[in-house]
Amino acid sequence: MPDLRNYTLNFGPQHPAAHGVLRLVLEMDGEVIVRADPHVGLLHRATEKLAETKPFNQSIGYMDRLDYVSMMCNEHGYVLAIEKLLGVTPPVRAQYIRVMFDEITRILNHLLWLGAHALDIGAMTVFLYAFREREMLMDCYEAVSGARLHATYYRPGGVYRDLPDSMPQYQASPWRSAADVAKQNADRQGSLLDFIEAFTDTFPQKVDEYETLLTDNRIWKQRTVDIGIVSPERAKALGFSGPMLRGSGVLWDLRKHQPYEVYDKLDFDIPLGKNGDCYDRYLVRVEEMRQSNRIVKQCIDWLRKHPGEVMLSQHKITPPTRAEMKGDMESLIHHFKLFTEGYTVPVGQVYAAVEHPKGEFGVYLISDGANKPYRLKIRPPGFSHLAALDEMCRGHMLADVVAILSSQDIVFGEIDR
Amino acid sequence: MIKQGILFLLPLIWIVIKIVIVLVPLLVAVAYLTLAERRVIGAIQVRIGPNRVGLWGFGQPIADAVKLFFKESISPTAASRKLFIFAPVISLAPALAAWAAIPFQSGWVLANINAGVLYILAMTSLGVYGILISGWASNSKYAFFGAMRSAAQVISYEIAMGFALVGVLMAAGSANFTQIVLHQHGGFWHWYWLPLLPLFVVYWISGIAETNRLPFDMAEGESEIVAGFHVEYSGMGFALFFLAEYANMILISALAALLFLGGWLSPFEGIPGLAFLFAWVPGIIWFVIKISMFLFLLIWIRATLPRYRYDQIMRLGWKVLIPVTLVWIVLLSIAILTHLPPWFN
Numbered sequence: 001m002p003d004l005r006n007y008t009l010n011f012g013p014q015h016p017a018a019h020g021v022l023r024l025v026l027e028m029d030g031e032v033i034v035r036a037d038p039h040v041g042l043l044h045r046a047t048e049k050l051a052e053t054k055p056f057n058q059s060i061g062y063m064d065r066l067d068y069v070s071m072m073c074n075e076h077g078y079v080l081a082i083e084k085l086l087g088v089t090p091p092v093r094a095q096y097i098r099v100m101f102d103e104i105t106r107i108l109n110h111l112l113w114l115g116a117h118a119l120d121i122g123a124m125t126v127f128l129y130a131f132r133e134r135e136m137l138m139d140c141y142e143a144v145s146g147a148r149l150h151a152t153y154y155r156p157g158g159v160y161r162d163l164p165d166s167m168p169q170y171q172a173s174p175w176r177s178a179a180d181v182a183k184q185n186a187d188r189q190g191s192l193l194d195f196i197e198a199f200t201d202t203f204p205q206k207v208d209e210y211e212t213l214l215t216d217n218r219i220w221k222q223r224t225v226d227i228g229i230v231s232p233e234r235a236k237a238l239g240f241s242g243p244m245l246r247g248s249g250v251l252w253d254l255r256k257h258q259p260y261e262v263y264d265k266l267d268f269d270i271p272l273g274k275n276g277d278c279y280d281r282y283l284v285r286v287e288e289m290r291q292s293n294r295i296v297k298q299c300i301d302w303l304r305k306h307p308g309e310v311m312l313s314q315h316k317i318t319p320p321t322r323a324e325m326k327g328d329m330e331s332l333i334h335h336f337k338l339f340t341e342g343y344t345v346p347v348g349q350v351y352a353a354v355e356h357p358k359g360e361f362g363v364y365l366i367s368d369g370a371n372k373p374y375r376l377k378i379r380p381p382g383f384s385h386l387a388a389l390d391e392m393c394r395g396h397m398l399a400d401v402v403a404i405l406s407s408q409d410i411v412f413g414e415i416d417r
Numbered sequence: 418m419i420k421q422g423i424l425f426l427l428p429l430i431w432i433v434i435k436i437v438i439v440l441v442p443l444l445v446a447v448a449y450l451t452l453a454e455r456r457v458i459g460a461i462q463v464r465i466g467p468n469r470v471g472l473w474g475f476g477q478p479i480a481d482a483v484k485l486f487f488k489e490s491i492s493p494t495a496a497s498r499k500l501f502i503f504a505p506v507i508s509l510a511p512a513l514a515a516w517a518a519i520p521f522q523s524g525w526v527l528a529n530i531n532a533g534v535l536y537i538l539a540m541t542s543l544g545v546y547g548i549l550i551s552g553w554a555s556n557s558k559y560a561f562f563g564a565m566r567s568a569a570q571v572i573s574y575e576i577a578m579g580f581a582l583v584g585v586l587m588a589a590g591s592a593n594f595t596q597i598v599l600h601q602h603g604g605f606w607h608w609y610w611l612p613l614l615p616l617f618v619v620y621w622i623s624g625i626a627e628t629n630r631l632p633f634d635m636a637e638g639e640s641e642i643v644a645g646f647h648v649e650y651s652g653m654g655f656a657l658f659f660l661a662e663y664a665n666m667i668l669i670s671a672l673a674a675l676l677f678l679g680g681w682l683s684p685f686e687g688i689p690g691l692a693f694l695f696a697w698v699p700g701i702i703w704f705v706i707k708i709s710m711f712l713f714l715l716i717w718i719r720a721t722l723p724r725y726r727y728d729q730i731m732r733l734g735w736k737v738l739i740p741v742t743l744v745w746i747v748l749l750s751i752a753i754l755t756h757l758p759p760w761f762n
Contacts, residue, residue, distance in 0.1 A: 007558070009558050009559075009562075012557075015643060016639060016640050016643060017640040017641065031728075033563075118723065120640045121640075121723045121724060122632060122634075122639075122640065122722070122723040122724025123721070123722065123723040123724075124720065125458075125461060128462035128463060129462070129463070130465060132463060213721065214723075215661050217722070217723065219632055219723045219724070219725055220723050220724055222725070222729050223723055223724075223725075223726060335688075396725060397727060397728065398641055398642070398727075399638065399641045399724075399726040400726065401641075402640055402641050
């Protein structure tokens, strides 16, 4: 009898379901996976090393590019670490703005995940629906920071600027009649907060729409229930965090258990899964979107009632206003120093973590007292999830690999860094 | 001698003309089906779809055809070149040849053969060879996966589909499509969809599986095996596979209309006022309307449902569809033996 060899399949790096640049070497027995070997590093951009060469504030923009679907949450982790080193706390209004945008980011991330997950399993319409809502949230990003993706909005000591009082309007064009444009602009008449509130009012119905297509769909259930099961013990041992951990039924959420910013003042629930399969992870993330919506609503209420500063006025770390610079020599010097050599931080090491949409996003910062980090280490949630892919995929079929991979919510920007 | 030659040639020329009359509208329909699919899915997905080329996007299929025609046809170095080029042809030919036995209206048929149903079954089964050969000849692992999946799928669903057709044969007592349609005379409630409802559903599901459409498109499985059997094809090779898939879609819809929805018969037959009101409508219009309905259903299903996994499709085929047809065939034969009105009296 001749030797039987397993079939080796190179899944990626150019593959529609590889979520970026994953190279997955699959050893297969027919359609059944014997071993899955993920190769990382194809999107390595040396973010950590680059951060060692420039002042603290200039690396905030790099953080956006780590997990490029939840931009502000990455910034948050980094900014939080610097603030811990400096020993400063931003104004409460800035904290609420940060929490609100963290949750908007969570919805953004989960929407993209939901669309991509459904698309990988073959239901393509959800993808377009999810992008319809993402468009609104992207507009919020744009209104507040000027950029739709890489915002660079959070700063040590607060956020870059206060929420705008007006929203940009659509203009009529040969392709869009004035009536269409008026419809599109209906929610954009007031401030950014009004716009976000209009979004939060309709969003739960939109989530219902996605759920109508998927949650009770027999094919969807056949494709996700009991696929890629991770027991609570294994989930902890493998270093899971975020929805992956909660999908397995472990109650752990940094927003509740290590509250940062104003999460302890807000009312929200943590959804938990039971079986730790793809379906539970799907349900957890869908429920998280609803909970995020709740948090955003509470933040809007608070922000409406409490106008005020959004940035500390310690000009050693935060820039003075343009108006101050024009008349005050001291401010001009502060501005110049800040934007050339930055600020120095005390010697020490800190670890700051946020509940990122994908899990625990941690930043470990060592400072030798200079104006740039001595060492920056990023703890991406996706890395340990991807490392468990082999364990989750064994014995499943090729089509399940795609479902499991997308249920992990992998983004290579953060894994390869 | 020359006169004899002409006499011999004349019917041949006449046949060729008839083939052209059938095929040209068919290919135009295929081209515009691609546009219809994109526009309908666009509407379902709250977007617009292609509307820039020509009026309402009507130039789009032509632009696509021109683009595909002028693209370079790349064949992989490791591929078996002859088979690689031959495979799309094998795929398309049966999809077109099957139309020979399809009657468009009473008497409007290329070949009014008595074994019409069998002929169609044979032709649709042949189509899978194109997929198998392309997967094998590409010498690519992804294409090979697609071919293997397709082979398994077609074998299982041929059986379910065959049984569903057996039901129709029993009910009509003939394998000739014209006879089958004429047997359904008498209005909407006399069509076979009602007495053969489970078979109709089984036929439709296996029809979707035969055409490799979502939710049964694992031979292509865009997000798993990229494009499956035609992953290595570009330009005209790809276009031929595409044509074959869409021609098959129309064929499956036409068969569903013929076998279960009374083909070219008017739905208002037997209803006093309406029957008279719509008597002037030619049968082919009803036939086209019924085909379009099924095509819309195909597109709608594609936009809505997720994809099955390979083993789940097999399970559905063997453990659900085939038993259902077997049971219903037994019930059907009882109904026929007892001359159950209004269908079998």
